[in-house]
């Protein structure tokens with residue numbers, strides 16, 4: 464069987480769709496799985512062993528673009544897919560597979576997709592995202608198994624070495640990664656002063672530690688502020704790495720501290736020791752799926768509020784997580800998972 468997956472647009476969602484691909488491959492080991500993905504998530508799928516080919520979809524943006532989607536549909540038709548899994552919930556995301564006349568077009572009930580999809584799943588209750596996507600691997604009338612695998616990403620050692628060399632990362636010193644961004648909004652961002660204080664604590668605890676700040680170009684000012692407040696020689700790589708390079712740096716990090724963000728899910732899928740800081744969102748819905756992950760969530764009476772900005776104006780859910788607590792959580796995560804050959808003992 465030839466399968467096509469229409470990817471979601473967010474890094475975290477892309478990571479959380481990996482178990483679906485794993486289940487599909489398990490059911491059809493001889494089949495192929497291609498993924499149609501925008502550049503914003505393509506590298507995530509390139510780090511999945513189950514994927515045969517990642518097809519770029521840069522020319523199709525969030526707009527309707529009917530003509531472009533028809534053209535894309537004709538290109539997909541030439542590839543003769545047997546089935547297509549449409550992960551975004553929009554009607555427009557289901558148009559190209561419909562134009563391509565792919566026989567089985569599978570997805571969740573979404574906006575006006577009757578006809579566009581011919582296998583539509585409806586969950587009786589909201590599921591965590593991993594299970595939400597994994598559901599599509601099974602017939603509509605079959606219950607989801609109790610245990611769905613956690614997302615796993617993989618990059619070859621040669622790629623890790625190449626990226627390490629490009630960014631002049633020392634081989635014999637621990638790498639700690641801070642990811643202070645969160646696309647959703649400030650109510651998911653631990654304050655810069657806390658990241659800065661944590662960086663200073665890390666430098667005290669681990670000699671010769673290399674602290675990298677990763678994120679997009681728009682997070683660069685945030686990282687500059689953290690570096691200035693910390694008084695430490697932090698490497699601000701926000702906007703300097705491609706997503707593919709950021710994945711390779713996270714994959715070899717000895718520890719990752721992030722907000723609830725796409726890079727948090729990346730760190731979990733590479734099984735890195737990590738601390739995930741949750742504010743207005745809910746770790747029960749989108750947790751980092753890794754036994755080594757430590758989640759810090761205060762579970763205040765007002766949380767989760769799922770707001771982009773704190774409606775109460777104080778952001779206590781994040782402000783009240785002290786840097787020392789994040790350091791201890793990271794130490795606990797390091798103990799749970801071997802971080803490789805580099806000595807990271809205090």
Ligand code: SF4
Pocket residue numbers: 650742743763765766767768769770772773774775776777778779780781
């Ligand atoms: S209302 Fe509560 S959970 Fe929401 S952002 Fe403010 S402090 Fe956080």
